[in-house]
Amino acid sequence: MKKIYLDHAATTRTRPEAIEAMLPYLNNFYGNAASIYELGRQSKKAIETAREKIAGLFNVQPKEIFFTSSGTEADNWAIKGLAYANQKKGKHIITSKIEHHAVLHSCQFLEKNGFEVTYLPVNSDGLISIADLEKAIRKDTVLISIMFANNEVGTIQPVSEIAKLADRYNIIFHTDAVQVVGNLEIDANKLSLDAMSISAHKFGGPKGVGALYLRDGIKIENLLHGGSQERDLRAGTQNVAGIVAMAKALELAINDLKNHQHKLTLLRDRAILEIPKITKGIKLNGHREKRLAGNINFSFPKISGDSLLMMLDMKGIAASSGSACSALSIEPSHVLLAMGLDRQMAKNAIRFTFGDENTDEDLDYLLAVLREIFSNTNIL
Numbered sequence: 250m251k252k253i254y255l256d257h258a259a260t261t262r263t264r265p266e267a268i269e270a271m272l273p274y275l276n277n278f279y280g281n282a283a284s285i286y287e288l289g290r291q292s293k294k295a296i297e298t299a300r301e302k303i304a305g306l307f308n309v310q311p312k313e314i315f316f317t318s319s320g321t322e323a324d325n326w327a328i329k330g331l332a333y334a335n336q337k338k339g340k341h342i343i344t345s346k347i348e349h350h351a352v353l354h355s356c357q358f359l360e361k362n363g364f365e366v367t368y369l370p371v372n373s374d375g376l377i378s379i380a381d382l383e384k385a386i387r388k389d390t391v392l393i394s395i396m397f398a399n400n401e402v403g404t405i406q407p408v409s410e411i412a413k414l415a416d417r418y419n420i421i422f423h424t425d426a427v428q429v430v431g432n433l434e435i436d437a438n439k440l441s442l443d444a445m446s447i448s449a450h451k452f453g454g455p456k457g458v459g460a461l462y463l464r465d466g467i468k469i470e471n472l473l474h475g476g477s478q479e480r481d482l483r484a485g486t487q488n489v490a491g492i493v494a495m496a497k498a499l500e501l502a503i504n505d506l507k508n509h510q511h512k513l514t515l516l517r518d519r520a521i522l523e524i525p526k527i528t529k530g531i532k533l534n535g536h537r538e539k540r541l542a543g544n545i546n547f548s549f550p551k552i553s554g555d556s557l558l559m560m561l562d563m564k565g566i567a568a569s570s571g572s573a574c575s576a577l578s579i580e581p582s583h584v585l586l587a588m589g590l591d592r593q594m595a596k597n598a599i600r601f602t603f604g605d606e607n608t609d610e611d612l613d614y615l616l617a618v619l620r621e622i623f624s625n626t627n628i629l
């Protein structure tokens with residue numbers, strides 16, 4: 250049976266070159282980067298070379314890059330660490346209703362600990378409004394955290410305008426850029442970002458490694474306490490092989506960016522044109538243009554995203570529904586509810602995210618399978 254992977258927003262295949270780059274640090278160069286003998290220094294050197302490479306690709310300084318264990322850790326650290334380190338100024342945070350749970354649940358944790366959080370609404374395309382943001386700013390606002398692009402619907406936020414507004418009010422601005430790295434060029438300096446989370450496995454690196462960019466001079470509290478790694482700010486022996494592989498994957502992704510964008514935009518736009526023709530009542534979720542290249546998200550009539558997902562899986566197609574299984578019930582996506590979908594349409598949503606290895610034939614196959622499902626009235 251055909252196997253077609255259309256869930257690149259969940260994770261990507263590790264690039265062979267990234268695997269190749271990490272092998273020496275799993276085999277011969279196993280030293281602890283904190284050790285002073287040669288084996289340790291080799292690991293330290295590999296980490297610092299990777300840091301320089303990554304910093305260069307985002308146009309920031311190497312000392313502004315901190316390695317973490319994941320995008321989730323980078324988000325948790327940014328939200329909690331920046332809030333705690335700057336709480337003398339105030340205890341108010343602004344974020345949006347459609348953030349990844351790594352940001353939302355970190356904010357909810359802070360609310361239990363004396364902070365106040367404003368969750369900005371979004372319009373039906375999933376965009377926040379700059380006017381709403383400005384209205385939400387208070388004297389005691391210490392942090393604005395708005396994601397660069399959404400993982401479910403692919404909507405890209407006006408990050409440059411948000412950063413300018415944050416600058417004007419002298420408020421720290423963090424963005425979760427996990428979905429954007431490898432899909433859009435990011436000049437963190439030019440965009441005037443203060444903090445940014447990234448995760449290797451979303452752009453062809455291995456799982457379990459990420460980074461936080463933090464502008465020089467901004468105070469942050471540790472999330473992890475212990476050794477003096479990462480300039481005393483993030484304790485724990487670094488994942489040398491993962492860090493080296495992340496740098497390699499990022500370099501390859503950015504070198505191939507134009508090609509990648511072009512190819513995925515063609516697949517995306519063809520899917521957006523063809524899928525709604527399959528049956529009446531199919532609705533595209535997310536902004537039509539301000540949207541990540543490989544992302545499509547549709548609500549289908551009469552069938553839940555999870556049921557459709559299982560039928561697609563039987564045909565070898567891997568996709569995603571935005572719903573989260575919590576305790577005993579399946580909860581519709583918080584992102585789609587915030588965009589104004591009713592619970593049924595939110596439950597009926599499914600996301601397909603293309604990657605470099607996908608072809609026009611993959612999309613043909615997806616269209617054929619969907620046509621077959623929707624022509625079979627016994628299933629519906």
Ligand SMILES: *Cc1c(COP(=O)(O)O)cnc(C)c1O
Pocket residue numbers: 258259318319320321322324349351396398399400425427428448449450451457458459
């Ligand atoms: C995947 C993802 C994360 C979490 O990153 P991990 O490295 O998987 O923990 C955070 N934010 C967004 C937007 C993501 O897509």
